[in-house]
Amino acid sequence: GQQVMQIPQYQHVQEGEDFTTYCNSSTTLSNIQWYKQRPGGHPVFLIQLVKSGEVKKQKRLTFQFGEAKKNSSLHITATQTTDVGTYFCAGDTGGFKTIFGAGTRLFVKA
C-alpha cells in the first residue's frame, strides 16, 4: 500500500540554525500537506501543495513539492524555540485517504 517516509526522525538544532525535513512517497501524490504537532497537542494544518514543483513560503517556513509529486520538503530558516514540535507530511493519491509520515521531531536549544 501507499507509504510516506520522513527523514530525519528527529533533529536537535541551536536556536538560529536552519532545519529541513524531507518526505518521500512510494506513489505519486495528488497533493501533500504539512502539519505541526506540539508536544502534548494535536496536529495543526500548516499548508497544502498541489502542483508539481510548487514552492510556498510562510514567513520563515519554505515548502516544496517535487516535480514528480513523490517528494516534499519543509525548510525553516533561523529556528526559534517556538518552532519546537513534530512536523508531519501527509498525502493522498486522489481518494481523500490521507497517509501521514512518521514525522520529524524538532528540538531547539536556546
Place this chain on the structure above:
Amino acid sequence: GAGVSQTPSNKVTEKGKYVELRCDPISGHTALYWYRQSLGQGPEFLIYFQGTGAADDSGLPNDRFFAVRPEGSVSTLKIQRTERGDSAVYLCASSLSLSASEQFFGPGTRLTVL
C-alpha cells in the same frame, strides 16, 4: 468558534471490554476522519465520512472496529473486545468537505487497555 471536540479525553479499560469514543466536528463540516496515533508515530488513517456515509473504511484494522455518523454530524468510534494493542490516542478531524485541504483535529482520546 468551537473546534473539534472529543470525549472522553482519557479512557482506561480492561482487555476484552467494549468502548465508544465520541467526536463532535466543527459545525458545518461535512467530512469527518478518524485516525489512531501511537507514541512516536504519525496519525494512522482509520476511516472517513462524507455526510452520513463511510466513504472509505479501509484503514479499520479488523472487524472489532466500527464507526458511525448517523446524522452527519457527531461520530462514534466503537471498539469491541479491546486488546492491549489497541492502546493509542484516537484522533478525530473534520473539514468543510472531502476536497477541502485543511483538516481540523480534535484533542484526541487516549485509550489505555490494561
